[in-house]
Amino acid sequence: QVQLVEAGGGLVQPGGSLRLSCTASGFTFRSYVMSWYRQAPGKDRELVGYIANSGGVISSVSAKGRFTISRDNAKNVVYLQMNNLKPEDTAVYYCRRDLNSDLWGQGTQVTVSS
Numbered sequence: 001q002v003q004l005v006e007a008g009g010g011l012v013q014p015g016g017s018l019r020l021s022c023t024a025s026g027f028t029f030r031s032y033v034m035s036w037y038r039q040a041p042g043k044d045r046e047l048v049g050y051i052a053n054s055g056g057v058i059s060s061v062s063a064k065g066r067f068t069i070s071r072d073n074a075k076n077v078v079y080l081q082m083n084n085l086k087p088e089d090t091a092v093y094y095c096r097r098d099l100n101s102d103l104w105g106q107g108t109q110v111t112v113s114s
Contacts, residue, residue: 009108
C-alpha cells in the first residue's frame with residue numbers, strides 16, 4: 001500500500017524541540033523528493049521545506065535556522081527536526097511525496113504553548 005505516516009507531534013513549550021518523522025511505504029522512497037508542509041488554524045497549507053533524493057535541503061524562510069529536514073533512505077523515513085519552537089509554529093504538519101503529488105500523510109498536530 002502506498003502511504004505516508006507521520007509521527008512525533010505533541011504539546012511543547014516555547015523554546016522547546018520536537019522531531020517529526022514520516023515513514024513511507026509502497027514506493028521507491030529514495031527516488032523521490034520529500035517535503036514537509038504545515039497548516040495552522042484558519043490559514044492555508046504552507047511549505048516548510050523539502051529534501052531532494054540526493055539529500056539537498058531547501059527550507060522556507062520561516063523554518064530557516066530552526067528546522068532541519070533529513071532522510072534515511074535505508075529506513076524510508078524523512079524527518080523534521082524543529083528547534084526553538086514558537087507559538088506561531090502551532091499547526092498540523094504533513095509530509096508529502098514530492099512537491100506536486102497527491103500523496104500526503106495524515107498529519108500530526110504540533111502545539112506550542114506554555
